[in-house]
Amino acid sequence: MNPDQAPLLRVRDLVVEFSTEVGVARAIDGISFDIYPNETVGLVGESGCGKTVTGLSILGLIPSPPGKIVRGSIELMGKDLTAIPEKELRDIRGGDISMIFQEPMTALNPVFTIGNQMVDVLTQHRNLTRKQAHSVAIEMLDKVGIPAPGQRILEYPHQLSGGMRQRVMIAMALSCGPKLLVADEPTTALDVTTQAQVLEQIRLLQDEFQMAVILVTHDLGVVAETCDRGIVMYCGSIVESAGIEDLFNHPCHPYTEGLLQSIPRLREKPVDRLPIIPGRVPDLFHLPSGCRFADRCSKVTDRCRQEAPVLQQLTGSTAVSCFNPVA
Amino acid sequence: MPLLEVRDLKKYFPVRAGLFRRTKAQLRAVDGVSFRIEKGRTLGLVGESGCGKSTLGRAILRLHEPSSGDILLNGRSIIDVPRSGMMGLRRQMQMIFQDPYSSLSPRRTVAQTIREPLDVHGIGTREERRRQVDRLLDIVSMGPQVRDRYPHEFSGGQRQRIGIARALALNPEFIVADEPVSALDVSVQSQVLNLIADLKRDMGIAFLFISHDLAVIQHVSDDVGVMYLGRLVEFASAQDLYRDPQHPYTKALMAAIPVPEPGRKRTRLVVKGEVPSPIDPPAGCPFHTRCEQVKAVCSVKRPLAVDVGASGRPHLVSCHLYGDGGQ
Numbered sequence: 001m002n003p004d005q006a007p008l009l010r011v012r013d014l015v016v017e018f019s020t021e022v023g024v025a026r027a028i029d030g031i032s033f034d035i036y037p038n039e040t041v042g043l044v045g046e047s048g049c050g051k052t053v054t055g056l057s058i059l060g061l062i063p064s065p066p067g068k069i070v071r072g073s074i075e076l077m078g079k080d081l082t083a084i085p086e087k088e089l090r091d092i093r094g095g096d097i098s099m100i101f102q103e104p105m106t107a108l109n110p111v112f113t114i115g116n117q118m119v120d121v122l123t124q125h126r127n128l129t130r131k132q133a134h135s136v137a138i139e140m141l142d143k144v145g146i147p148a149p150g151q152r153i154l155e156y157p158h159q160l161s162g163g164m165r166q167r168v169m170i171a172m173a174l175s176c177g178p179k180l181l182v183a184d185e186p187t188t189a190l191d192v193t194t195q196a197q198v199l200e201q202i203r204l205l206q207d208e209f210q211m212a213v214i215l216v217t218h219d220l221g222v223v224a225e226t227c228d229r230g231i232v233m234y235c236g237s238i239v240e241s242a243g244i245e246d247l248f249n250h251p252c253h254p255y256t257e258g259l260l261q262s263i264p265r266l267r268e269k270p271v272d273r274l275p276i277i278p279g280r281v282p283d284l285f286h287l288p289s290g291c292r293f294a295d296r297c298s299k300v301t302d303r304c305r306q307e308a309p310v311l312q313q314l315t316g317s318t319a320v321s322c323f324n325p326v327a
Numbered sequence: 328m329p330l331l332e333v334r335d336l337k338k339y340f341p342v343r344a345g346l347f348r349r350t351k352a353q354l355r356a357v358d359g360v361s362f363r364i365e366k367g368r369t370l371g372l373v374g375e376s377g378c379g380k381s382t383l384g385r386a387i388l389r390l391h392e393p394s395s396g397d398i399l400l401n402g403r404s405i406i407d408v409p410r411s412g413m414m415g416l417r418r419q420m421q422m423i424f425q426d427p428y429s430s431l432s433p434r435r436t437v438a439q440t441i442r443e444p445l446d447v448h449g450i451g452t453r454e455e456r457r458r459q460v461d462r463l464l465d466i467v468s469m470g471p472q473v474r475d476r477y478p479h480e481f482s483g484g485q486r487q488r489i490g491i492a493r494a495l496a497l498n499p500e501f502i503v504a505d506e507p508v509s510a511l512d513v514s515v516q517s518q519v520l521n522l523i524a525d526l527k528r529d530m531g532i533a534f535l536f537i538s539h540d541l542a543v544i545q546h547v548s549d550d551v552g553v554m555y556l557g558r559l560v561e562f563a564s565a566q567d568l569y570r571d572p573q574h575p576y577t578k579a580l581m582a583a584i585p586v587p588e589p590g591r592k593r594t595r596l597v598v599k600g601e602v603p604s605p606i607d608p609p610a611g612c613p614f615h616t617r618c619e620q621v622k623a624v625c626s627v628k629r630p631l632a633v634d635v636g637a638s639g640r641p642h643l644v645s646c647h648l649y650g651d652g653g654q
Contacts, residue, residue: 196585263542
């Protein structure tokens, strides 16, 4: 992160709600963050913390109804994406911002060849003939490490393995030279050896294409290996945001600390019991007043139960929303 | 006498195609696996998707009929026991499933779910069953107040506890746990892993613990088997296997795990390519197509298990780099 640079993306006080049969669930409750050009930021948290919804809102892909951006702004290079018409948004989506998803099979159309789908994207966003687009598509497939791209481009999604499909998704997402890539759990459905290959590929391509990446994931190991910064979410709020070294070496929010401790990891000497975070994530309809982590926190005080903490900058790169941050 | 002994177990699935659904090929899901589990011990079985680890677990309980080989429980072969006789054997052998959302009936209350094995086997009076259910709920740290609630009211971690209570209902000696924590968030994952460790210690239950996650396997296992394309490629005590992995595949798997320590840029051993199809597995060593240290013999001859451990500490590796094949 280079603070002298203008941020590529500025999210301010974003609130997203979903109306359901049993009431309104506030999936994101007033989050703000910046993404700078060329950096990789990990958006981490457990299921239901709002990390995916955050990613989807940036692309204007919140299903509406039931979802709705209630408040806040998402500015890409100064332009508020929440305020522009759908048509304009469609040009930005797949152009300046791209997204890759966890399960590429659901994002690829099963009845068209890979080439067909890639050519559609390219002719939509770049001023190319179908023939030109075809050769660009082959070039992209080659870049993401797909062997025999000239052959593969004629195949259908079901003919490829999971790892290959994810590479096709990446090729498609990058084919229009996005400035920002939102990658939602891109390797979660893959085996570890394939995951290592795909992460390596994203890293190489990021250097080549000079883009910023938001990596949405539950896997702190993946964040430590690939990201410059990490943003930790819990129940729709950002609890901690820090440079990668600070986040892992000096976690300040008790939740971040607990998460880091409870990951099963390869150890020199196995432990008898894994450290745990007691209790479970509250559901969005029964959020505690005050700090949402209060019921599971070892450092809870009366104040935590009455008043919600806000994100505050500490020394160094860390911002934390906690009254009693871990020293 | 070991509690469970598996001898050269094979499970092939026919691949049918064409107008008359003729068998065109065999999918070799489990291709000659042998091991033993002693009373109260846990064998961790690790491998990537499609390696046959789940099929092996199910074949041992004869939820899949094995194609050949033998399974001995307490010294007695169960491979020829007729279906009707398996019912009695299942009192001793139970299973915990991966997905706590699909493995519990949505129409049964918690008490009905946990009581079902007792009903089926006609164990105890109504009152005794009631007390047994309360006792089981207590073991998995859930209060008796949840008795009359339905699965949808619970989180993933709690559902998995209900599934575990059901598996414990008949006091089994042996439990196959197939990816029991893979669907859970990290903060909850460690709670369930600690619970399984308690069961093993307090009730002396032996586990076959199946997972793709080497760190989880290390935490729960006494012995570890690494599977690749239907075969065990390495087998040793957890301590030896993690301290000194021998098979190139095991080494690659370990190197591929993302570590939650930023800056620790490991010499990443990115394995090339992907797991070949088990319908037409490579001749010789199944891993030779991706192995860094491949030799001429690897594509021709199937490597046999070689014991490379210290005396009394068997450490089996199926690789031509060891034994006669190595120098």
